[in-house]
Each structure stands twice: as C-alpha cells, then as structure tokens.
Amino acid sequence: MWMLAPFALAGKLLSALRKPLGSLWGSVVPWFFWLRSALWLAGAKNTRLPPPRGQGERQESRGEEEEGPDPPTTPTSVNYHFTRQCNYKCGFCFHTAKTSFVLPLAEAKRGLRMLQEAGMEKINFSGGEPFIHDRGEYLGKLVRFCKEELRLPSVSIVSNGSLIRERWFQNYGEYLDILAISCDSFDEQVNVLIGRGQGKKNHVENLQKLRAWCRDYRVAFKINSVINRFNVDEDMREPIKALNPVRWKVFQCLLIEGENSGEEALREAQQFVISDEEFEGFLDRHNEVSCLVPESNQKMKDSYLILDEYMRFLNCRNGRKDPSKSILDVGVEEAIKFSGFDEKMFLKRGGKYVWSKADLKLDW
Numbered sequence: 001m002w003m004l005a006p007f008a009l010a011g012k013l014l015s016a017l018r019k020p021l022g023s024l025w026g027s028v029v030p031w032f033f034w035l036r037s038a039l040w041l042a043g044a045k046n047t048r049l050p051p052p053r054g055q056g057e058r059q060e061s062r063g064e065e066e067e068g069p070d071p072p073t074t075p076t077s078v079n080y081h082f083t084r085q086c087n088y089k090c091g092f093c094f095h096t097a098k099t100s101f102v103l104p105l106a107e108a109k110r111g112l113r114m115l116q117e118a119g120m121e122k123i124n125f126s127g128g129e130p131f132i133h134d135r136g137e138y139l140g141k142l143v144r145f146c147k148e149e150l151r152l153p154s155v156s157i158v159s160n161g162s163l164i165r166e167r168w169f170q171n172y173g174e175y176l177d178i179l180a181i182s183c184d185s186f187d188e189q190v191n192v193l194i195g196r197g198q199g200k201k202n203h204v205e206n207l208q209k210l211r212a213w214c215r216d217y218r219v220a221f222k223i224n225s226v227i228n229r230f231n232v233d234e235d236m237r238e239p240i241k242a243l244n245p246v247r248w249k250v251f252q253c254l255l256i257e258g259e260n261s262g263e264e265a266l267r268e269a270q271q272f273v274i275s276d277e278e279f280e281g282f283l284d285r286h287n288e289v290s291c292l293v294p295e296s297n298q299k300m301k302d303s304y305l306i307l308d309e310y311m312r313f314l315n316c317r318n319g320r321k322d323p324s325k326s327i328l329d330v331g332v333e334e335a336i337k338f339s340g341f342d343e344k345m346f347l348k349r350g351g352k353y354v355w356s357k358a359d360l361k362l363d364w
Helices: 002-046 055-067 105-117 133-149 166-175 188-194 203-216 237-243 276-285 332-338 343-348
Strands: 077-081 122-126 154-159 178-182 220-227 247-252 292-295 305-307 312-315 322-326
Touching: 105 133, 105 332, 122 133, 133 154, 133 166, 166 203, 178 203, 188 203, 203 220, 203 237, 220 237, 247 276, 276 292, 312 332, 322 332
Parallel strands: 077 122, 077 305, 122 154, 154 178, 178 220, 220 247, 247 292
Antiparallel strands: 305 312, 312 322
C-alpha cells in the first residue's frame, strides 16, 4: 500500500494545477501557431516550390504564345525579272532565257499593287533585257504605274542599254528614279569576249550616250559591273570617274545551278569565275572611287528579293533558284516565306540607300 502513496500524491497535485496550466496553455498555443506561420511565410519568399507536374510547361508555352510568331518579311526592295529574253549572250548570266513568258500588263500591275500594299518602297525592273518586250512600251507603262499610281519612292531599271531610245526618256523619264546600265569593261574587245557585243554597235560609246540622256531627262545614272576572269585585271578608275554615276555596283561572278552552271543550265560560267582573293584585289585597286559599292558572292546570294516572270520569289539558298508559289495566287505574305531572303545581309550590303531622285539632290 505504501507504494501507491506517491501516485496518489501526484494525482492530487496534478488536479490542483490543472486549471492554471490549462489557462497557460490556452494563451501559449495561439502564439506558437502565429510564430510557425510567420517563419513558413518568410521561407516561402526565398524558396520557389516546384509547380505541379506539367504546369510549368503550360506556363512556358503560354509565354511563348504571348510573344507571337516572327513578323512577316516586308518586301521593302523587290527585283522583278519580268522577262528572261535578251539580245546579248553574256557568258556568266545567271537569269537565262529558259522561257519567253511575260505576264499580261493588267496582271503585272495587280501584283505590283499587292507588293506596294505589303510595304514595297522600291521596285527594280530587270531581265533578261527589260527593253526587249514591246520595244520598251510594256516597261514604260509599268514604270509610270509604279510612280504615278502606286507612288513608290523609287523606281529603277537594270538594262544593257542597247535598245533604249531617246523617245523612251521623253515619254517615261520623269517617272524613273535610277537607270543602271551593265558595263563590265571599257575595252570593247573584252565586252565582245564576255558576250556584250552586238554587231557594229559599240557598248562603251552607247554608254556615253545614255549618260547624257539621263542628265538631260533627270534620271539618276548607275553602272553595274560583273568582275570575272576577263576583266579582273582591268583598271576602270578613270572611265568611272568621268561618267560619274551615283553608284557603281561591282559584283563578283556568281554561279547558280540550273542557270549558268550544271547539266540543265543554258550557260556554263565556270570559265568566268574568280576567287575571293582576286575579287578583293580588284576592289583594293579601285578603293579611291567613292561611288563603288562592292558585292561579293556571300553578300549577293540571299540578300535580294527576286521575282521571276510568273511573280514567284526565287530562293537561292541552295545554290539554285527554287521558286515559291506566285504572289498572284497565294498573296505576298505567304509567298515570301519561301524566298530565302536574308534581311540582315540586305541591310549589311547597303541594300537600303537614298534611292529616290527627289532626295539625291543631283546637279543635273
């Protein structure tokens, strides 16, 4: 019995203290839970709990969707090769006469308006030889349409110059900003070797006449030269300075499969090709010519928006010209996705410049 005495004593003691201990516990518990919550919240600010499985991926996808896809390419400057026919036989030509097709004038105008609505500021008409179709009247009507109705800041032409007559300037010169004439040599024998000879006509003498007409009819004059095996050692500094073009575009001879290279090509330009070092040597020799604008193969290949005779963008990224669908069938935004256009290289090579004759402020 004496062994039970301590337990009895403890029971009486616990019974006596139950009320004050209960009161103390009731006041401590709320503080305990408040302290625990405060510590948990402080840790939560510094520790990011992983989201439920799959939730993070959905949030990332939602963020990407909010950024949206890349904006469509704007066709700021377009080169429209509306005909492949030509009266010259330049051995390095990379847009050869594979067809004789030319769009009806109304369809060509419809496509040009679509391009203007998509953001086109400059149109360049080329070929082939753009003056060969309808003796230049088709071209003249397009030039006038682009300047007068579409109000494009710049309308230009690239031509070999052999078929241009003064009457064309009289009728359409006011609507043309820039006329670029292709001239690869100031030695007429070299021009004949290249394929720019045409009977008794002298290419260099004709160039002088065209320069004068551009001055008389207020058209900015430009020269394009393709540097190749036959002219790479020529010194053109003095003739270029005398002609004083607003720009002298100097291209490195370029091979395009199916055009001037390969089994299906109408030309074989391999004999005209020069190395990068030879091209740089030509540029170094002419670096004092202030209007010189050089374009190596690397700069040229993907930095032009080219439309063929069907108004299809031509993609040159694989060393050949792969056509998109025609803008007349699928629209500009859809067709331009397949153009292979490198807009950064376009800007790097100086593709955007002062191209309106109203802004050139030339001394006519």
